[in-house]
Amino acid sequence: VSRWFLSPTSLLAKRRREYKYAVEQGSEYTSLMIRQHVGGGKGLYDPKTESVAWTKLGSGDTEEMDTLLSEIMDPKKATPVIVAIEQDLEDDNNPNEYHLFLAFPPASAGASTPAAPNLYQKIRVPLISFCDRLAKAFKDQMTSTALCFVADASSGLGSELLVDVVKDSNYGVATISNPAWMTTLALIVSNNTQNITTQQFETIIFALCRMDAFRVRESTGVSRTVLFALPGQACVPRLLPLIQKVFVHERHLFVYDGCCHSVEYGLGLIKKYGSSYRQKASKEEWELVSETPTVISATIPMTPLRHNRALPDMLANLNSSQASIVEAWMASVDMFLDMKSREKKNFYTPFVCRLGFLMKRSGIGNGDGSDLSQLALKNVLEFISGSKSRALPAEVLEAAQSSLKRKRGEFELAAQSQQLTSDEKILIEKCVFTHKSILIGEKTLFEKRKVT
Numbered sequence: 001v002s003r004w005f006l007s008p009t010s011l012l013a014k015r016r017r018e019y020k021y022a023v024e025q026g027s028e029y030t031s032l033m034i035r036q037h038v039g040g041g042k043g044l045y046d047p048k049t050e051s052v053a054w055t056k057l058g059s060g061d062t063e064e065m066d067t068l069l070s071e072i073m074d075p076k077k078a079t080p081v082i083v084a085i086e087q088d089l090e091d092d093n094n095p096n097e098y099h100l101f102l103a104f105p106p107a108s109a110g111a112s113t114p115a116a117p118n119l120y121q122k123i124r125v126p127l128i129s130f131c132d133r134l135a136k137a138f139k140d141q142m143t144s145t146a147l148c149f150v151a152d153a154s155s156g157l158g159s160e161l162l163v164d165v166v167k168d169s170n171y172g173v174a175t176i177s178n179p180a181w182m183t184t185l186a187l188i189v190s191n192n193t194q195n196i197t198t199q200q201f202e203t204i205i206f207a208l209c210r211m212d213a214f215r216v217r218e219s220t221g222v223s224r225t226v227l228f229a230l231p232g233q234a235c236v237p238r239l240l241p242l243i244q245k246v247f248v249h250e251r252h253l254f255v256y257d258g259c260c261h262s263v264e265y266g267l268g269l270i271k272k273y274g275s276s277y278r279q280k281a282s283k284e285e286w287e288l289v290s291e292t293p294t295v296i297s298a299t300i301p302m303t304p305l306r307h308n309r310a311l312p313d314m315l316a317n318l319n320s321s322q323a324s325i326v327e328a329w330m331a332s333v334d335m336f337l338d339m340k341s342r343e344k345k346n347f348y349t350p351f352v353c354r355l356g357f358l359m360k361r362s363g364i365g366n367g368d369g370s371d372l373s374q375l376a377l378k379n380v381l382e383f384i385s386g387s388k389s390r391a392l393p394a395e396v397l398e399a400a401q402s403s404l405k406r407k408r409g410e411f412e413l414a415a416q417s418q419q420l421t422s423d424e425k426i427l428i429e430k431c432v433f434t435h436k437s438i439l440i441g442e443k444t445l446f447e448k449r450k451v452t
Contacts, residue, residue, distance in 0.1 A: 008316035015320060019300045024233070026277035026296040027187060029266045030180045031084040033280065037289045038083055038103035041117030051090060053104070054101065054122045068123065069137050071104070072211065075251045077107040079215035080122070081286065082181040082208060085188065096194060097343060098127040111219050115285040121122055127202055134207040145220055148251040148384050149214060150229045153332040156298035158255030158355045159229040161407055162380065168403035171385055171396045172221025176212055177233040180239060182449060183292040185257035186231070186238040192304055206246040223385040232297025233332035240335055244348050248340050251383065252350035254336050259329050259432050260425050266325035267418035269295040301328035312432040317427045326431050330438070351383045359408055377404055
């Protein structure tokens with residue numbers, strides 16, 4: 001209704017307030033589900049006792065934090081999970097300070113994170129000062145584990161597809177998909193009321209990524225790689241520059257699809273899961289509970305597109321769901337292009353994966369409809385696993401190809417119910433054309449097929 005009586009600029013401002021509220025509420029709800037998980041599960045968790053359940057350390061508790069660090073760095077013990085990054089409004093000393101909420105699995109879990117809910121040891125530490133210590137500890141630690149970061153501009157389809165294929169191929173790559181703490185950190189970066197510096201954000205990103213990677217160390221095999229899938233295209237503009245800066249020598253992958261395909265898939269997610277921010281995991285397992293729901297991170301923009309005065313008029317022609325997905329997609333691609341334009345300074349040289357190759361769509365590749373999906377799959381798997389100098393085993397490729405075929409069928413079936421009309425595609429393309437550096441169709445970006 002707002003489209004008919006608000007000006008395009010006012011309509012976009014209204015929508016962006018709604019986007020901000022939805023992402024913030026969704027992040028809080030996911031945090032609540034994580035608290036329930038580490039509090040024993042739905043049957044045992046009592047939110048009324050939540051405040052007293054946490055051991056609280058302050059910046060002055062240096063000895064206690066050093067003891068905590070020793071436990072975290074012990075390879076024989078399970079690494080804590082990240083429950084939340086929040087302000088503690090009940091803290092009389094400094095209610096505005098951000099804290100890191102960590103939960104240590106029970107000793108019976110060994111060195112792995114248990115999948116099922118359990119009673120964890122819960123500790124709250126000051127975010128900035130603790131991450132300074134944590135980052136130093138990991139910088140002093142020798143590691144042979146490589147990290148691979150996947151940034152998405154496909155409404156989450158690309159990162160979800162790659163994570164599933166990597167899991168099914170079983171080639172020693174551990175995966176951490178859409179971690180909720182990253183979404184929270186992106187929100188804090190977007191609304192930095194406490195004037196946290198860029199360097200402090202970089203330290204936090206480094207410390208928490210390394211700790212999360214250390215947590216899944218028993219899942220890494222011959223590839224010695226941990227794959228992080230950033231939480232949807234909405235978080236890319238806020239997180240990618242920070243991650244690239246502190247992990248400049250690690251592997252970076254940007255997976256993208258066309259804007260219309262991304263809108264169709266995003267609308268399919270909304271139809272399947274609904275538009276409510278109260279999204280529950282399909283199973284009460286840590287890997288699922290700790291994820292930001294894709295329907296939120298892929299369809300709701302967190303970062304206004306920069307320097308685009310023509311966009312409000314074009315977005316006003318779309319309904320709210322379409323407009324939100326288009327803006328989130330454009331913001332992700334815009335950040336990618338901006339970083340690539342400064343490649344000589346920031347050394348951002350990612351593997352660029354065009355989803356059309358993997359999805360085996362017509363009119364791709366050599367211009368004659370050639371099926372290059374197997375070649376594209378082989379190239380991206382070699383990059384993720386760091387297999388430039390060794391051939392992928394035949395059984396790994398067979399498992400990956402079988403997984404890709406199965407997933408491709410599932411995703412295409414889901415998108416069929418939300419196919420755009422020709423008129424809707426024209427309106428979406430007009431939105432994209434307001435960004436002078438993004439082209440449409442087959443010429444959108446380039447595909448880097450050579451493993452570097």
